[in-house]
Amino acid sequence: MSAPATEPKQWNVGLIGYGEVGRILAEDLRKQEINVAAYDIKLRSDQSGRALRDHARQLGVTLTASHANLAAQSDFIVSAVTASQAVPVAKACADTVKKGAWYLDFNSASPGAKQRAAGMIDAAGGRYVEGAVMTSVPPYRIKVPLLLGGSSASALAPLLNQLGFAATVASDKLGVASAVKMCRSVMIKGLEAMVIESFTTARAYGVEDAVLASLKETFPGIDWEKQGAYFFQRVIEHGRRRSEEVREVAQTVREIGLEPWSSSGTAERQAWIADLADEGLFGERGSKGFARSADWRTEADRILGAIESKKRKP
Incomplete structure (x- = not known):
């Protein structure tokens, strides 16, 4: 398993969840010619998955077969699923996440859920950072105000901002950004x-x-x-x-x-x-x-x- 790329624009970005937020991030990252892969459980559906597959094909986004497959190839993972799936998705990625890969939890989950997810990713050698999206994504797109938290937040923030994010560090303590x-x-x-x-x-x-x-x-x-x-x-x-x-x-x-x-x-x-x-x-x-x-x-x-x-x- 290769080590993660150090330059953000050379990252292989993995999006878990290809709903509204995932597609917006994919669009803004692909405009910068950044490699993007995605996985969404809806891809298994012929009806709802068709629109996602069409969108990915138009952008040049690679679709993967599972969470684990996506984690294995990504330098930077964004988990943007429903709140109840924040911990299960972290668990699904933990076995294959690259050592040193970034894992940004975009989900609107409680501080306790973020702490449980962080334990799984960090124990596997990844670098977990909680993210708290502070307003509706569509008007701002990738520049939506984003609070970061956790011991790796200060290291990730400037790298995200190189990609066009509007990230600021709330705390090096997990749970603070989510509490806000x-x-x-x-x-x-x-x-x-x-x-x-x-x-x-x-x-x-x-x-x-x-x-x-x-x-x-x-x-x-x-x-x-x-x-x-x-x-x-x-x-x-x-x-x-x-x-x-x-x-x-x-x-x-x-x-x-x-x-x-x-x-x-x-x-x-x-x-x-x-x-x-x-x-x-x-x-x-x-x-x-x-x-x-x-x-x-x-x-x-x-x-x-x-x-x-x-x-x-x-």
Whole structure:
């Protein structure tokens, strides 16, 4: 097994998870002619895997057959999967990770989960660094604000920034960067869930205009029409991933001895919307205009229609 390349632009980069985040990173890295390989469990599916394979082929991204295969050939691994898979993916890579290879855990997992994943990678000779993505990736792409943590974070940060990342070191102690991310998500993901619940209920009672006017008076710096549409769109499109993240948020709160009542409710609301999306309520995933209505009322009416339909079922 060859030693990892020392120059970032000569790295073989391995992306575990070829969803929205993985594809964006692949695009921005391939623009720099960096070698990129990827693995995603969805590649096993004829339907969902086809779009991923087409995307990879267009970019020149090599697709591998397994986590282990990807780890064996990568100088720098980015794990960008759902929160619940952060530890299992680290375990799957540990047996074949190159000695000295970097392992950046992009996942929105609790500090405890990051510490468990780090133990596996470091024990195998890799260099684990936790990453906390501090806002939505698409607007910023590879330059999304990224906090790093762990004993290898200070060494990795300048190398990442040579590739176009916007990485800063939060702490050399594992868990600090993730704690910042998780505590922020209590607010952000909670606000998403509250807006969907508030706006949909207001729509049902016919008082949405009065509610929006009141919110504007209390928080004049927020365009609640625009923000509402954005929150509906993001949760409809990514509710499953968000619900898993918020369950990790709840675990983060629980780890300090505080009962995560708010976070647990947020996770349930996000998962509920994801279930409706999976049933096709909001249209076909990936279709033009999917969940991007300029008027959140369109989506609220669909939700209300689904509720009425379920009421009518015996």
